[in-house]
Amino acid sequence: MAANTKALKTGSHGIKMSLGYRITDVIIYTFMGLVGVITLLPFLYIAAGSFATDRELTERAFFIIPRVWSLNAYKYAINNGNILLGLKNSVILTFFGTIVNMFLSTTFAYPLSKKHFRGRNFVLNMVIVTMLFSGGMIPTFMVLRAYGLYDSYAALILIGAISPFNMIIIKNFFQELPLELEEAAYIDGASEIKTFITIVLPLSKPVLASISLFYAVGYWNDYFNAMIYLSSADKYTVQIMLRNIVLKASAITDVMMDYYDSNGAPPDKAVKMATTVIATVPILVVYPFVQKFFTKGVMVGAVKG
Template sequence: MSFIPQKRLSLGDYINYTLVTLISLMCLAPFLYVVSVSLTDPEVYVPFKFNIIPEKFSLDSYMYLLSTNSFLSALKNTIYITIVGTILNIVVTFTMAYGLSRKSLPGRTIILYAVVFTLVFNPGIVPNYLLVQGLGLINNHWSLILVALTNAWSLIIIKSFIEALPYELEEAARIDGCNDIGVFLRIIIPLSKPAIATFTLFFAVAHWNTYFNALIYLTDSSMWTLQVLIKTLVIDSGSNAIGQAGATGDQAALPQETIRMASIVLAILPILVVYPFLQKYFAKGVMLGSVKG
């Protein structure tokens, strides 16, 4: 039996591993604190006391949040925007990127210049707000979806990815009688699963974390997204933000800090649950467009 000699770690390796471990713990500590406070029983909660493991576990804060109309409404709004927005993002971005990858497209160069132009110049907040207002989308969830159907960076990356796919497959499909739509649906889309999974995650996270646009376009609290509601809870210390409807006397007496921390955990949890299912595609997709064969 032969043994493969293992490389001995140098002093520099030990220093690097130690630094990386310490930095990882520093990044993880705030999250652990948030989870710990959210799970701490209100009877033993002490403000500003750092505990990795709660002295006494309790789900009262979570039960309270999930029983309030305001939080459930914000959660429903966020889920709707994320699902609809992500689907439209994928459809619009991939169809436009496929069109721009075809050199026979009339006006292709002008469109590409227009796309790149938006990477350098942005109209700003006021023109965007006037556009949304002119379209009658104030206090409408479509104001968060239509203004973010795609972006220049995603278009350029996906266009480069499609151009790197073997052209022989497209030629074979056309010989079999496929038109442009057939090539796109039967060749490009099946080969683009890593790209689709990666950008689905990117777009979904962006929609789920939508904050600034929701803050300026949605003035009706019933239309708020989860991030705007959490901002009101955490930054504005708005104890009435989630309402008292349906709360018992014990629930109304819950510490505001545990409720804030529970709301943060609930906002992060869906992305943490979805990511492992897309991780294998995400690992392949992070290098999209970096190498063109």
């Protein structure tokens, strides 16, 4: 008994852990740390390559810190494409699109979370059908054009105004909220709308932040829909602008070398890396602000049966 007691150590949370458990924790944390490093290395290489010269990208297969720093790729991206305009357009589209998506998703999910809602199962089945089948690209294009929505951000927002999958996640979260809170609000004279705004939404910050992040990333990375439904160059999103920049970079010739600094014109590979960084960093900056809600939302969904 005394030997077993000596073999036990108190963990950081006051739980006694044996030597075997501690070794297992070290192995798990080491493995997860290696996975994290492996996941991070490609992005570090892309970021470093965007500042590298043509010679270094040719000679070195992989590096994290370039020997010679060059801003040629970013100069080319800024001078040969309306990248700032694209960033502004993407920010506007992402902001308003996410607001519309969240408004429609939450207002649709709330009544469906009520078990007494008549026709609830029928509506849910219709929602599930839309996850499996769609009208198709050509009919969608014809409808948007008939309603005068072609070449507008409204077209990009309305075709994906509600994600059935995200809506169902919100609905399931609403169902897990204590019913007693809503009943207490009703007793105090609150209406359904007031209860939804003052009780349900504040308690649903984790799932709302998580789904908002999903919607925002979807709009920011959207390329195909913007290419189809937008025709005006001044409305192009950052993804379209970056595509045009990459296409121009592939046509760089030796005659253009002297236009840049002593390191020469940026290679096609460096421009691709620079555009990847430009497209990734803005939406990546948003994540720390919703991280705690995102993590909590994932954990809440994981522990509920």
